[in-house]
Amino acid sequence: MRAARIFDDLSLRLDEVAVPVPGPGQVLVRIRAAGVCGTDLHILDGMIKPDPYPMTLGHEAAGVVEMAGDGSSMSSGDRVAVYNKMFCGWCKQCLAGRPNVCDTLPGQLGFNMDGGDAEYVVVPERNLVPLPDAVDFATAAVLACAGMTAVHAAKLSGLRLGQTAIVGGVGILVVQAARRTGSRVIAVADGPDKIQLALAHGAADGVVVANAEEYASLPARIRELTGGRGADVFFELVGTTESMTAGVRCLAKGGTFVSTGYTDQPLNVHPIEFILSEATLVSTVAATREDLHDALTLVASGAMSVPITGRYPLEGVQEALDALRKRGVLGRQVLDIA
Numbered sequence: 001m002r003a004a005r006i007f008d009d010l011s012l013r014l015d016e017v018a019v020p021v022p023g024p025g026q027v028l029v030r031i032r033a034a035g036v037c038g039t040d041l042h043i044l045d046g047m048i049k050p051d052p053y054p055m056t057l058g059h060e061a062a063g064v065v066e067m068a069g070d071g072s073s074m075s076s077g078d079r080v081a082v083y084n085k086m087f088c089g090w091c092k093q094c095l096a097g098r099p100n101v102c103d104t105l106p107g108q109l110g111f112n113m114d115g116g117d118a119e120y121v122v123v124p125e126r127n128l129v130p131l132p133d134a135v136d137f138a139t140a141a142v143l144a145c146a147g148m149t150a151v152h153a154a155k156l157s158g159l160r161l162g163q164t165a166i167v168g169g170v171g172i173l174v175v176q177a178a179r180r181t182g183s184r185v186i187a188v189a190d191g192p193d194k195i196q197l198a199l200a201h202g203a204a205d206g207v208v209v210a211n212a213e214e215y216a217s218l219p220a221r222i223r224e225l226t227g228g229r230g231a232d233v234f235f236e237l238v239g240t241t242e243s244m245t246a247g248v249r250c251l252a253k254g255g256t257f258v259s260t261g262y263t264d265q266p267l268n269v270h271p272i273e274f275i276l277s278e279a280t281l282v283s284t285v286a287a288t289r290e291d292l293h294d295a296l297t298l299v300a301s302g303a304m305s306v307p308i309t310g311r312y313p314l315e316g317v318q319e320a321l322d323a324l325r326k327r328g329v330l331g332r333q334v335l336d337i338a
């Protein structure tokens with residue numbers, strides 16, 4: 001089969017490899033669509049290191065069950081989204097509903113094990129979530145990363161009806177998930193086109209923040225938009241020191257800073273900034289399988305949608321990643337794999 005593989009010299013090449021064989025409890029999935037994500041760039045840059053190289057890239061996949069291993073209840077032809085994080089199902093964290101931080105299985109497709117930018121992938125059956133008929137493969141692939149992460153972050157934020165949330169960074173799915181809690185959403189992004197997209201997906205207001213001075217003045221601008229109060233929740237998706245500092249300072253008393261995005265830069269605020277306003281810091285990493293299920297259900301019901309703005313064949317993966325790196329992408333890009 002064809003697979004887009006990253007090698008130890010950090011080159012990405014389309015390779016011909018054997019179709020994997022599902023063992024007991026595993027399922028072979030024929031990939032129909034795979035999402036292209038900013039995290040893939042971290043792997044191309046060597047910031048996240050697969051062990052071992054080479055590794056098939058891709059952590060956002062949806063497709064059709066091709067063959068089920070012994071003991072699986074799946075049937076050939078079942079439409080599925082792939083939950084990319086391995087989990088045991090039995091450790092304390094898994095039992096508490098946090099398979100995303102499973103104590104025993106560190107594997108994650110497309111991070112440290114062969115992922116979905118290929119014609120097939122083998123995963124444990126418990127990593128598959130059935131696709132509602134109304135959700136197409138490309139949309140499901142994006143929900144298997146950005147969508148479920150947005151739902152997870154909205155849940156963990158504790159956001160409630162009547163509150164105000166700020167989405168800092170390009171997060172159209174976070175905008176929608178936050179909106180669905182009944183909150184007012186203010187989008188913060190580095191360009192007017194991204195603000196327009198956020199407004200079209202439920203944001204009530206938008207603030208363009210493109211440089212250090214604009215970040216420094218963001219808390220004052222947010223207070224203007226919130227009657228002087230500030231935001232109940234700030235979803236921080238950018239992860240630079242200046243974006244995170246601004247985010248903390250946008251909070252209302254009792255507000256919650258949700259740390260999701262990261263770069264190589266530290267969060268650097270004095271604890272008194274949290275203490276005096278009794279602010280909360282919440283961090284989120286990926287999502288649970290239930291969040292993927294909920295994201296699929298929200299899209300199937302029309303409550304959320306995925307703006308897909310670029311479609312490429314598997315051979316176009318490098319081209320898609322190049323476009324993403326140039327930040328020339330509004331919405332999400334997907335590989336269509338026949």
Ligand SMILES: [Zn+2]
Nearest residue numbers: 037039145146
């Ligand atoms: Zn992703």
Ligand SMILES: [Zn+2]
Nearest residue numbers: 088091094102
């Ligand atoms: Zn576990």
